[in-house]
Structure formats: structure tokens, C-alpha cells
């Protein structure tokens with residue numbers, strides 16, 4: 001009997017052709033060949049691994065946020081909320097992950113930091129794509145990218161041209177008859193907040209946007225704490241002032257009107 005035999009069954013569901021395997025499906029030989037420390041420093045593998053994991057999550061976040069944006073445009077608010085729940089869960093992981101890198105001592109970081117310059121998180125194209133998609137569009141970053149490929153530059157330009165999450169939310173509001181011009185938008189947001197009986201789905205969706213904004217800010221704060229812990233007042237490998245530059249960016253918001261709304265409630 002197949003089920004009683006020790007070891008893996010001879011034939012598994014979905015593998016009739018014998019073509020699909022765990023490592024093949026997940027492209028593990030390719031994935032696990034991508035961690036190449038430049039030095040002999042023992043912690044460089046940790047440093048590379050953490051950043052690669054971040055970039056994988058960034059890729060998923062971009063995918064899910066695009067889905068949420070399309071759902072808002074289509075008026076399918078339940079689908080947008082479903083995707084935001086996933087986005088928030090991943091964003092919490094991004095913050096938690098800092099703990100892993102903080103097990104590295106500054107001395108151990110200094111053993112390979114000099115080799116990194118002028119590379120820096122500054123140059124994370126997907127991180128900037130997330131900011132652009134979320135509505136934080138600072139075109140100056142386009143020129144700050146050195147060694148960026150044509151394909152990556154095109155991706156960033158596309159993000160600058162396409163609608164933001166906020167544009168999609170405004171469309172969701174207007175589909176429900178709420179005016180969204182600059183002059184009227186605050187009263188529409190107030191109408192949603194004060195009339196939950198009619199607009200609870202729009203209210204909850206705005207809360208989802210706010211949570212996305214808040215978690216991004218929390219990541220920035222967690223990142224700068226880690227930076228101060230690792231390099232103190234040193235300037236960054238990317239050429240910025242380091243912690244002071246990053247502190248300035250902790251005050252940024254994707255959806256300033258949702259924060260301003262609080263003052264009126």
C-alpha cells in the first residue's frame with residue numbers, strides 16, 4: 001500500500017508528469033545562488049539576506065497595492081480591503097525584521113561597510129516605487145539614482161505617470177456621489193466620518209490607507225533607530241548626512257488629508 005510505505009509516496013497529486021519539484025517550482029537553485037558576500041566578514045551574509053528578503057516583500061507589496069488600487073477604481077471596496085489586510089501584515093513583518101539585523105554589532109558591520117559605498121538603500125528602486133504609488137512623489141530621486149538601468153528608470157517614470165492610491169480612493173468617493181475637488185474634499189471626508197450608516201465601507205477603507213501610511217512611517221522610524229545604533233553620526237554610504245536626513249523623512253505622510261481630518265472630528 002502506497003500510503004503505508006516509508007518515504008515519499010511514489011506518485012503525488014499534481015506530479016503525474018514528474019516535472020514539478022519543490023526546488024524547481026520555487027527556482028531555488030537560482031534564488032540561493034544570489035547571496036555573494038564581497039568580503040570575508042561573517043555578518044555580510046546576514047546583511048545581503050535581509051536586504052534581499054525586503055526586496056521580495058517590496059515586490060509583493062507593489063503587486064497587492066496595484067490590486068487594491070484597481071479594486072478602488074472599480075468600486076469593489078471589499079476587495080481593496082481584503083488586499084490591504086495582507087499589505088498591513090507584510091508591513092508589520094518589515095518592521096519586525098529590523099530585529100534580525102540589529103543582532104549585528106557595529107564593529108561587525110564596520111568589517112565590511114567600507115566596501116559598500118557608494119551603494120545604499122537610497123538606490124532601492126522598488127522602495128521608491130512604493131512611495132510613488134502611495135502618493136509621495138519626489139521627482140528629485142530620479143536624478144539621485146546612479147547605476148540605474150534603463151528598465152528601472154522607465155519603471156519609476158511609469159509610477160510617476162500612473163494614478164496613486166489616493167487618486168483611486170477619490171474615485172471611490174465620487175462613485176458614491178461625494179465631490180472630490182480640492183475645495184470640497186474635506187467636507188466629503190467629514191461626511192464619510194460622520195455618516196457611518198451610509199459610508200462605513202468608505203470609512204474603513206480610509207482607515208486602511210491610514211494604516212498603510214502609519215506603518216510606512218513606523219518603518220522609517222525603526223530604520224533610523226537602527227542606523228543610529230549602527231553608524232551613530234557618520235554620514236551615509238549613499239552620500240547623505242545619514243541619521244539627520246532619515247529623521248527628516250519620518251515626518252512624511254502619504255495621505256496628509258486623512259491626518260488633517262482628525263483635527264475636525
Ligand code: HEM
Pocket residue numbers: 050051054055101109119120121122123124127223226227230231235236237238239240241242243245246249
Ligand atoms: C546596518 C543597517 C543599515 C544602515 C546603517 C543603513 C543606513 C542608511 C543610511 C545612512 C541611509 C541614508 C542614505 C545614505 O546616505 O546612505 C539609508 C537609506 C535607506 N535605507 Fe538603509 N540602512 C540599513 C539597513 C537597511 C535595510 C535593512 C533596508 C531595507 C531595505 C534599508 C533601506 C533603506 C532605504 C529604502 C533607504 C532610503 C530611505 C529614504 O530615502 O527615505 N536600509 N540607510
Ligand SMILES: N[C@@H](CC(=O)c1ccccc1NC=O)C(=O)O
Pocket residue numbers: 051113116119120121122231235236237238
Ligand atoms: N547606507 C548604509 C549602508 C547600507 O545600509 C546599505 C548599503 C548597501 C545596500 C543597502 C544598504 N542598506 C540601507 O541603506 C550606511 O551608510 O552604512
